[in-house]
Amino acid sequence: MDQFFSNLGLWIGYYLKPVREWLLVPGDPGHKIMLMIVAILIFVVVMGGILLLVDRPKNVPQWVVTTAFAGPALLALAFGLVYPALRTVYASFFNRNGREYVGFDNYVQSFTQSEFQIVLRNTALWVLLVPTLATFIGLVYAVLVDRTRFERIAKSLVFFPMAISMVGAGIIWRFMYDFRGVLLDANGNVRNNQTGLINQVLVWFGQEPQQFLINSPLNTLFLIVVMIWIQAGFAMTILSAAIKAIPDDIVEAARIDGLHGFGMFRYITVPSIRPALVVVLTTIAMATLKVFDVVRTMTGGNFSTSVVANEFYRQSFVQGNAGLGAALAVILFVLVIPIVVYNVRQMRLVEEIR
Known part of the structure; x- marks a missing residue:
């Protein structure tokens, strides 16, 4: 069984390799525009399919409607929030490279x-x-x-x-x-002009500028x-x-x-x-x-x-x-x-x- 799933993964990866390379490898502006169009089309197809399945039959159970609309959002939350949170908790019990279990040492x-x-x-x-x-x-x-x-x-x-x-x-x-140190001009006179507004106000009142x-x-x-x-x-x-x-x-x-x-x-x-x-x-x-x-x-x-x-x-x-x-x-x-x-x-x- 493990060999079957391994071969299946290799087969899917082989046939999807051109698509993966086209999506991940940056290209010219035309490539970016096409990528945006593909993303929009995928969104339209998915939402259209959900609306079609929910709207056409008149006796659809309530749980089907709820799943159709809330399901994609819940999946996105699980993939984008729940899984990273669990993965972070898991990683906190390992060393700096994630290979050695260190318990609560961190x-x-x-x-x-x-x-x-x-x-x-x-x-x-x-x-x-x-x-x-x-x-x-x-x-x-x-x-x-x-x-x-x-x-x-x-x-x-x-x-x-x-x-x-x-x-x-x-x-x-x-x-x-911002703080600027005391400078001397060409004649050796002290210049204490500050770039930072607060320090310049301090200078106006006869105080020393602060870092x-x-x-x-x-x-x-x-x-x-x-x-x-x-x-x-x-x-x-x-x-x-x-x-x-x-x-x-x-x-x-x-x-x-x-x-x-x-x-x-x-x-x-x-x-x-x-x-x-x-x-x-x-x-x-x-x-x-x-x-x-x-x-x-x-x-x-x-x-x-x-x-x-x-x-x-x-x-x-x-x-x-x-x-x-x-x-x-x-x-x-x-x-x-x-x-x-x-x-x-x-x-x-x-x-x-x-």
Whole structure:
């Protein structure tokens, strides 16, 4: 039987070899256009076949319809998510080349070696500070600009960073933090012109410029500022919508009872939008746990600024340590799961309340 399947595989591979070479070997623009057309035709044929099978018979069981529409998506998820996840967990128990079983050694190394403890410390700082500060800033800003004359413009300015990619934001803030040493002109005079905006402001006020991205551990905090700058707009948008959804009769009743200013904010606004607050906090926390672009763009994880996602990339693709990289990926996955579950539960509670 094994010989039969072996011969069958060789036979299929022989006859599909021209097709495989045509698909995998890069060619001229005409080849790329033909490849795109073939992909579109395959999609049309598959979807047309599914619709034809489901639509023509009138007494098709419900499970057939469900399988026809959900089956391809589930297969794609299994192939693109479930299998890689299981394969990663499996690889985390082997050494750097995946040939020798080492048990939990990669996990022990991730939690005990000093360099990886710095990575975990940095990740904890990111997860604690970014969701908290971004949500707080977004909430305060949403309350302050609510129903003001320039509300739309003010909200657009804060939301604008959300339209910038993480890499773009990292490049912008790298220029903001840029440091240039003291130079001497032709006459021997000191020139202290800075490229980075923040350092130039310090020079204008008579202060010495700083190397923000090199000096540890403050450099991690300066990276965190970038993520807060991006996520505050998201928090402001969601919380502003939640504030506007507070019934007017509740607000009027609170004002009649003498609540104004901070009292209104504490006893009416915050309790009323608590579900939205939880969703915003958990959503930003998930994005922060997976942060990679900002760190990679601004410091490359050097100067004790690396986080779990960046260290997973570095160990897997730079150091060539597949086992340790897989272990870090599993750790990141385990850290994200509770937040995802809690977020889903809170969103369901919000839907039930509505």
